[in-house]
Amino acid sequence: MSALMDAITAAFGARILETGDFRGDLTISVAPEAWLEVLTFCRDNEATKFDMLDCLLGDHLPERAAAPFALVAQLVSHTYGHRLRVKTALTEGQAVPSVTSLWPSANFDEREAWEMYGIGFTGHPNLIRLLTTEDFEGFPMRKDFPLEGTVGGRVRTDLRGKI
Amino acid sequence: MGMRETILGDGFYRYDPEGGRPRGAADRPHLMVRDGLLQPALEERTASGICLPGESLDDDEMGGPVQFPGGIAMPVQIERVLGFGRSFSFWPLLFGLACCAIEMMALGGSRFDMSRFGMEAMRASPRQADGMIVAGWCSIKMAPRVVRLYEQIPDPKWVLAMGSCAISGNVWDTYNIVQGIDSLIPVDVYVPGCPPRPEALWQGLEMLRERVKQSRHAYDGLRRIPARDVLAAQTAAAEACAPAAGEVKA
Numbered sequence: 001m002s003a004l005m006d007a008i009t010a011a012f013g014a015r016i017l018e019t020g021d022f023r024g025d026l027t028i029s030v031a032p033e034a035w036l037e038v039l040t041f042c043r044d045n046e047a048t049k050f051d052m053l054d055c056l057l058g059d060h061l062p063e064r065a066a067a068p069f070a071l072v073a074q075l076v077s078h079t080y081g082h083r084l085r086v087k088t089a090l091t092e093g094q095a096v097p098s099v100t101s102l103w104p105s106a107n108f109d110e111r112e113a114w115e116m117y118g119i120g121f122t123g124h125p126n127l128i129r130l131l132t133t134e135d136f137e138g139f140p141m142r143k144d145f146p147l148e149g150t151v152g153g154r155v156r157t158d159l160r161g162k163i
Numbered sequence: 164m165g166m167r168e169t170i171l172g173d174g175f176y177r178y179d180p181e182g183g184r185p186r187g188a189a190d191r192p193h194l195m196v197r198d199g200l201l202q203p204a205l206e207e208r209t210a211s212g213i214c215l216p217g218e219s220l221d222d223d224e225m226g227g228p229v230q231f232p233g234g235i236a237m238p239v240q241i242e243r244v245l246g247f248g249r250s251f252s253f254w255p256l257l258f259g260l261a262c263c264a265i266e267m268m269a270l271g272g273s274r275f276d277m278s279r280f281g282m283e284a285m286r287a288s289p290r291q292a293d294g295m296i297v298a299g300w301c302s303i304k305m306a307p308r309v310v311r312l313y314e315q316i317p318d319p320k321w322v323l324a325m326g327s328c329a330i331s332g333n334v335w336d337t338y339n340i341v342q343g344i345d346s347l348i349p350v351d352v353y354v355p356g357c358p359p360r361p362e363a364l365w366q367g368l369e370m371l372r373e374r375v376k377q378s379r380h381a382y383d384g385l386r387r388i389p390a391r392d393v394l395a396a397q398t399a400a401a402e403a404c405a406p407a408a409g410e411v412k413a
């Protein structure tokens with residue numbers, strides 16, 4: 001595989017749980033405990049130099065009973081022009097360290113992942129709701145969230161003090 | 164009261180599994196389809212003074228001739244003259260909420276060219292605008308901002324709800340979309356479609372111009388707007404809970 005993957009596998013060995021290569025789209029999976037360490041390496045290592053976090057997003061896969069949540073980071077390097085997808089699998093309520101210290105743009109991405117899926121981020125400077133109102137309850141992008149209807153007061157917003 | 168109150172009560176992102184919630188024009192008794200556009204039903208129109216194109220406004224309703232001091236009667240109806248002038252320089256608020264705004268831009272572009280009607284000056288400040296085109300879905304977080312923008316437009320003002328989302332929430336019967344902008348602010352003209360073609364918006368604006376000419380508004384004489392009614396109900400509900408806390412104190 002590419003020099004990029006060689007550098008990462010050489011550094012982490014068996015801690016890279018899975019690698020993928022779909023038409024040049026490189027993917028690695030890591031354990032949540034290695035999340036911050038792997039991403040720090042990706043940013044700082046000379047062979048990888050991922051200076052940009054393209055996006056960071058959550059996912060909910062209820063069929064994966066042991067670890068139904070996924071966190072995906074898409075990295076871009078402007079030095080080498082290569083990209084990498086880093087994935088991790090999480091259980092309900094499991095938190096990962098925030099990567100806002102590596103890429104400040106992760107701030108909004110992590111807020112959204114928390115708001116929509118309930119994935120926690122430790123060390124995030126401002127983990128509050130981004131797209132929904134403050135009094136909203138629940139995590140709407142989870143597969144068990146009702147698709148239709150505003151569900152018995154869950155989204156009733158109080159206009160007092162707002163208009 | 165009556166009909167409209169029920170609609171507003173159900174429409175404002177509140178889900179009532181027993182009573183149901185209005186889901187479309189057919190379930191909204193105050194709306195009907197005419198000329199391909201949704202129109203308020205007759206009772207509602209007579210109550211709020213909404214007029215359809217082609218319907219004339221009789222002079223009594225306009226208040227009759229203006230009396231000047233000294234007993235001179237002005238044979239011209241001032242309101243109608245003002246309305247005539249306003250209708251040729253209607254400046255909408257530059258305000259697009261979602262995908263429908265793209266079609267609104269198309270109407271502003273050279274092909275459909277709304278500047279022919281004196282409407283191209285879309286003001287970026289509500290204080291300079293004559294009305295707003297609510298183009299697209301309105302999220303619940305955006306709802307207070309829409310109300311604020313509406314309230315900042317000086318009187319007289321007109322509102323056009325563009326697209327199924329602004330009219331009824333469209334298919335987005337979800338956690339985050341206001342189910343019809345008329346649960347927040349009074350709407351003069353509804354233009355259905357997803358998105359409506361620029362021609363449809365053009366027809367809607369023509370209807371709006373007709374109403375501007377006739378100085379007719381969706382809001383009533385007290386300038387009541389639905390969002391303020393909701394707010395009053397929420398405040399009253401909060402106050403109803405308050406005495407319990409007071410008793411504990413005493």
Ligand code: SF4
Nearest residue numbers: 262263299326328357
């Ligand atoms: S009516 Fe259709 S085009 Fe308009 S905002 Fe809604 S989804 Fe978008």
